[in-house]
Amino acid sequence: MLADVLLRRAALVARVALDHRPEPLAGLKVDDGDLDRLLQELPGLNAPDRAVIDAIFEQARPAVEAARGQLHLTLSDNDTFCAIVRFAQLTPLEVEVFAVACAVEADPRRQRLVGYLNDDVSQRRLTLFTLELLFPEHPDVALAVSPDSGLRRAALLVAGEPGPVSSAVVAPAATVMWWLAGDRTRDPELPAGVEAVGFAGSAQGMTPAVTEPATTGPAATGPATTGPIGPAGGRRGEAPVAAPRLVLVPGGDRARRRQAAEGVLGNLLSSPLPSSGTAWEALVRQATLEQRGVLLELSGPLPDDAAERVSRTSHLTWALASPEELPLGCLPLVPWQELPVAPAPARPEELEAAFPGLAKKGALDEVGLGLSAEQLELVRRAAPGVAGDLAAATRRLAAGHISAFAPRTRPSRHWEDLVLDAGRTERLREVVARCRHRRTVFGAWGFPSLPSTGVVALLSGPSGTGKTLAAEIIAGELGLDLYKVDLASLVSKWVGETEKNLSAVFAAAEASNVALFFDEADALFGKRSEVSDAHDRYANIEVAYLLQRLERYEGLVVMATNLATNIDPAFLRRVTVSVDFPLPEEPERQRIWERCLPAGAPCQDLDLGLLAQLFKLSGGSIRNAALTAGFLAADVGGPITMELVVEAVQREMRKLGRLLTPEEFGPYGSLVGRGVLGNGHRGEP
Numbered sequence: 001m002l003a004d005v006l007l008r009r010a011a012l013v014a015r016v017a018l019d020h021r022p023e024p025l026a027g028l029k030v031d032d033g034d035l036d037r038l039l040q041e042l043p044g045l046n047a048p049d050r051a052v053i054d055a056i057f058e059q060a061r062p063a064v065e066a067a068r069g070q071l072h073l074t075l076s077d078n079d080t081f082c083a084i085v086r087f088a089q090l091t092p093l094e095v096e097v098f099a100v101a102c103a104v105e106a107d108p109r110r111q112r113l114v115g116y117l118n119d120d121v122s123q124r125r126l127t128l129f130t131l132e133l134l135f136p137e138h139p140d141v142a143l144a145v146s147p148d149s150g151l152r153r154a155a156l157l158v159a160g161e162p163g164p165v166s167s168a169v170v171a172p173a174a175t176v177m178w179w180l181a182g183d184r185t186r187d188p189e190l191p192a193g194v195e196a197v198g199f200a201g202s203a204q205g206m207t208p209a210v211t212e213p214a215t216t217g218p219a220a221t222g223p224a225t226t227g228p229i230g231p232a233g234g235r236r237g238e239a240p241v242a243a244p245r246l247v248l249v250p251g252g253d254r255a256r257r258r259q260a261a262e263g264v265l266g267n268l269l270s271s272p273l274p275s276s277g278t279a280w281e282a283l284v285r286q287a288t289l290e291q292r293g294v295l296l297e298l299s300g301p302l303p304d305d306a307a308e309r310v311s312r313t314s315h316l317t318w319a320l321a322s323p324e325e326l327p328l329g330c331l332p333l334v335p336w337q338e339l340p341v342a343p344a345p346a347r348p349e350e351l352e353a354a355f356p357g358l359a360k361k362g363a364l365d366e367v368g369l370g371l372s373a374e375q376l377e378l379v380r381r382a383a384p385g386v387a388g389d390l391a392a393a394t395r396r397l398a399a400g401h402i403s404a405f406a407p408r409t410r411p412s413r414h415w416e417d418l419v420l421d422a423g424r425t426e427r428l429r430e431v432v433a434r435c436r437h438r439r440t441v442f443g444a445w446g447f448p449s450l451p452s453t454g455v456v457a458l459l460s461g462p463s464g465t466g467k468t469l470a471a472e473i474i475a476g477e478l479g480l481d482l483y484k485v486d487l488a489s490l491v492s493k494w495v496g497e498t499e500k501n502l503s504a505v506f507a508a509a510e511a512s513n514v515a516l517f518f519d520e521a522d523a524l525f526g527k528r529s530e531v532s533d534a535h536d537r538y539a540n541i542e543v544a545y546l547l548q549r550l551e552r553y554e555g556l557v558v559m560a561t562n563l564a565t566n567i568d569p570a571f572l573r574r575v576t577v578s579v580d581f582p583l584p585e586e587p588e589r590q591r592i593w594e595r596c597l598p599a600g601a602p603c604q605d606l607d608l609g610l611l612a613q614l615f616k617l618s619g620g621s622i623r624n625a626a627l628t629a630g631f632l633a634a635d636v637g638g639p640i641t642m643e644l645v646v647e648a649v650q651r652e653m654r655k656l657g658r659l660l661t662p663e664e665f666g667p668y669g670s671l672v673g674r675g676v677l678g679n680g681h682r683g684e685p
Contacts, residue, residue: 002067002096003103007113009060010133013053014117057136071099080180087291088154089315093135097144098151100134101126102172102180126170145170153313155285159278175282179289189282191274197258197295198267244337246310246318250325252341254297255373260339261295261319268295268319273306280306284313293317301330310334345439346376354380355390371513394513402508405490405501406483406516411476418466418473419584419591419619427579428470431457432477434576435556451551456574458521460564461581464620467560468519470579474558475515482558483509484517499545506549514555521559522566550574584619586612592619596626597640604639614666615649625652646671 111124590612628648662669
């Protein structure tokens with residue numbers, strides 16, 4: 001209504017007092033008559049008859065005042081327009097300008113009137129020039145749409161295009177118009193990953209663990225300002241009374257930081273740091289439309305331009321969430337409070353809320369309690385895709401993030417597959433026990449978790465003695481996927497790239513419930529050398545970084561090496577359990593032969609005791625020899641005989657570079673150096 005009466009008044013003034021005539025091509029040409037009229041209208045020259053203008057104003061005053069009164073009277077209503085202008089803290093004049101701009105944007109008939117007032121049929125939106133015609137009683141109406149105005153601060157208007165200031169467009173953003181029409185589609189210019197914090201299901205039932213009382217920043221020279229997020233009350237999702245203007249939330253994981261921010265500021269829009277001015281405008285506009293504060297997820301210091309935007313956008317409350325404390329020099333110059341958040345695993349009640357019925361199934365102690373709050377949120381989202389299986393959803397955490405550097409193994413081996421003496425087997429079981437009972441020892445019992453609650457196992461011994469098998473069994477016992485780190489893709493000749501790759505591996509592993517396996521660990525964990533050139537210096541930096549990252553890792557790491565003496569002593573101090581894997585003795589070799597020849601294989605007169613006695617092989621070599629004998633037998637179409645097994649052992653020993661003598665083959669010494677295969681086949685020379 002206000003837009004209509006203002007447009008009618010301005011049109012009458014333009015037609016009667018300024019002698020404007022409707023011209024279809026207005027703005028597209030300027031003839032002599034147009035030139036004369038324009039010269040007469042310039043301020044300070046031939047001014048129009050003021051008495052005529054005053055008469056028009058006097059006639060229109062009752063309608064204008066009534067429309068203004070009705071507009072401001074309805075601002076306490078609960079409709080969308082009123083909620084937006086209240087939340088954006090607009091001045092009365094800004095409200096009127098915004099109402100007129102929205103009305104013009106919504107109706108082509110009003111747009112034709114605006115084109116007439118602009119004296120340009122191609123300019124059908126309000127400009128600073130037309131605002132002065134519509135609001136002559138406010139000489140400073142241009143300030144209502146200036147860069148420092150509430151409308152620009154809240155990004156409710158479209159960004160200005162380069163050109164004359166008086167011709168700058170004054171129009172609401174398209175997202176605003178759709179929002180007023182009832183379409184709640186979010187702005188397409190928003191940064192990727194924007195999420196609402198405070199809707200049901202996003203963080204329900206989770207309470208952050210704050211390590212200490214909130215502290216007020218040094219910039220807080222006065223009381224903290226409060227953004228009008230909603231009525232005070234204390235219900236979840238509403239801003240408490242006297243909520244601070246800015247909250248810093250360092251530490252913990254992403255979910256706990258969100259919970260802490262929501263607990264202080266109420267409903268929030270969580271977003272990564274916008275990368276462009278357009279994205280910033282969209283974020284501020286969307287938060288204004290949804291009547292939320294903004295939580296920025298930071299991975300480093302806040303850039304200067306971002307700090308300036310936070311300072312200027314005074315109608316919003318802000319939270320800056322980061323893994324570490326932010327430097328003071330990067331903070332906006334506004335009052336702030338800090339809420340350090342401690343890392344805290346998912347609690348039983350949170351697991352039960354995400355996966356109802358877990359407590360009855362007794363599954364809480366098996367998998368879920370090792371999850372962080374952020375991991376639990378990801379697992380909850382994955383639950384429908386895995387039929388609500390908590391263990392399966394947990395295994396999906398790392399998929400796609402770590403596989404570039406560490407292929408996944410889903411354990412399928414068991415303790416009976418490992419042939420090892422009782423003492424060493426017991427130490428391997430200790431690794432499982434330490435992983436299973438970390439929460440009890442470090443949590444309920446209060447033992448200090450220094451440097452972390454992670455478990456590091458070192459398996460050393462010759463190749464083929466069962467180190468990889470042991471790592472798979474340990475992971476299987478804990479219900480974890482095993483990721484074998486590929487050193488070839490991890491180590492880079494470029495300075496700093498190895499550290500980046502290591503960081504990616506540990507970050508992905510921390511975001512999931514997996515076991516990391518470093519084979520040939522001495523290649524990464526080797527002793528640091530004396531610095532004689534730049535290569536030595538950077539190599540030592542890599543080792544130092546890996547040690548620091550390993551100390552902070554909260555999961556299971558299994559390292560395997562052929563030479564434990566090559567491992568840096570600093571890593572050995574971090575090792576939780578160390579198990580050496582010697583070559584198997586005769587009884588163990590016989591047991592390995594028995595396991596490597598399946599019951600369904602056609603064996604004939606095999607003397608496994610003699611094989612164990614004659615050939616001092618590792619478990620891996622025995623497995624290879626048994627497999628080779630099976631293929632040799634299949635090739636000749638007969639059973640697996642001692643002759644074929646001895647031939648297979650001979651080939652395996654040659655592959656290992658061992659010198660073969662007839663004496664060590666005992667009664668089968670005559671087979672050394674010649675083939676034993678019939679049917680036209682020859683043995684390897």
